[in-house]
Amino acid sequence: MTLRTVTFSPTGTTAKIVSAIASGIMDTIKCESIICDTTCRPAETFVAGPDDITVIAAPVYGGKMAPIAKTRLTAIKGLNSPCVLVAVYGNRAFENALNDMADFATSLGFMPVAAGAFIGEHSYSSPATPIAVGRPDADDIETAREFGRNIGRHLLAGTLERIDTTMLHDRPSPEESLLNFRNFVTGYQKQQAVTPRKFLPEVNTALCSQCGQCIDICPVGAIGDDCLSVDGSKCIKCCACVKRCPANARSLHSPFAPILSQNFDLPKAPVLSL
Numbered sequence: 001m002t003l004r005t006v007t008f009s010p011t012g013t014t015a016k017i018v019s020a021i022a023s024g025i026m027d028t029i030k031c032e033s034i035i036c037d038t039t040c041r042p043a044e045t046f047v048a049g050p051d052d053i054t055v056i057a058a059p060v061y062g063g064k065m066a067p068i069a070k071t072r073l074t075a076i077k078g079l080n081s082p083c084v085l086v087a088v089y090g091n092r093a094f095e096n097a098l099n100d101m102a103d104f105a106t107s108l109g110f111m112p113v114a115a116g117a118f119i120g121e122h123s124y125s126s127p128a129t130p131i132a133v134g135r136p137d138a139d140d141i142e143t144a145r146e147f148g149r150n151i152g153r154h155l156l157a158g159t160l161e162r163i164d165t166t167m168l169h170d171r172p173s174p175e176e177s178l179l180n181f182r183n184f185v186t187g188y189q190k191q192q193a194v195t196p197r198k199f200l201p202e203v204n205t206a207l208c209s210q211c212g213q214c215i216d217i218c219p220v221g222a223i224g225d226d227c228l229s230v231d232g233s234k235c236i237k238c239c240a241c242v243k244r245c246p247a248n249a250r251s252l253h254s255p256f257a258p259i260l261s262q263n264f265d266l267p268k269a270p271v272l273s274l
């Protein structure tokens with residue numbers, strides 16, 4: 001049996017959850033493990049057999065599986081092979097992400113047998129607008145590992161079955177928070193229709209050492225050779241360059257950050273299905 005983890009994770013929270021789930025699976029069964037990081041490149045071609053297990057993991061962007069993560073998976077295929085779906089979101093909502101992932105994985109020939117929505121520090125979180133800071137925390141990691149152990153036990157017993165992701169729902173947020181957020185989004189969309197504005201990462205040149213790391217870690221190659229310019233038509237606002245700049249020289253001022261920080265501060269718990 002081969003365990004493959006296929007992960008897209010610009011700021012690393014999805015990768016942490018996947019690593020814990022994979023450890024849990026390997027706590028219970030012996031298998032060959034192959035790690036496939038699609039953050040900066042597409043997955044290499046593979047065909048998973050009915051006895052293999054594949055973990056497909058991506059962050060939630062706008063209530064769906066991050067669209068770019070799908071484009072990275074076109075060369076992988078399952079022969080009705082079991083897969084575990086992992087969506088990591090920034091404590092607002094995962095909405096339709098697991099259904100979206102289930103449809104996508106099924107179209108590639110996989111059979112979803114387990115799914116989990118976990119919480120990760122929001123890509124737009126900053127000291128001024130903290131959102132789910134430090135998630136996944138130790139409890140999240142233990143939950144993910146135990147989830148992996150359970151998957152392993154079911155694999156051993158041969159009791160994994162197709163799951164229905166439409167039964168998985170967000171933990172409720174306070175009604176007032178949802179209303180505040182909806183009103184903000186409506187206002188933002190109206191404003192964008194009249195005067196469209198783009199928000200892109202900015203660089204504090206006094207701090208930047210020109211080390212070039214941001215160029216290498218940008219998933220879409222949006223940062224120019226000068227480390228300063230960003231191609232707005234490519235940038236997906238993933239914040240990898242912001243969170244991983246060793247000099248803290250980069251920032252991205254998302255108009256969504258304050259409203260998210262103010263309204264989604266109650267820590268949510270993972271939602272799992274197996």
Ligand SMILES: Cc1cc2nc3c(=O)[nH]c(=O)nc-3n(C[C@H](O)[C@H](O)[C@H](O)COP(=O)(O)O)c2cc1C
Pocket residue numbers: 008009010011012013014015058059060061062063064088089090091092093094119120121122123124236237238239
């Ligand atoms: C463009 C974009 C859209 C996002 N949309 C959502 C969302 O709809 N709901 C949510 O709770 N978090 C949302 N987030 C936050 C991420 O899902 C979250 O921070 C996740 O942990 C990032 O995963 P990564 O660390 O693997 O990059 C969004 C982040 C970005 C960059």
Ligand code: SF4
Pocket residue numbers: 203207208209210211212213214215227244245246247248249250
């Ligand atoms: S990673 Fe940070 S310090 Fe290095 S070049 Fe990019 S902005 Fe400058």
Ligand code: SF4
Pocket residue numbers: 010201217218219220221222223230234235236237238239240241242252
């Ligand atoms: S430039 Fe845009 S796409 Fe590239 S790492 Fe930074 S935020 Fe992400």
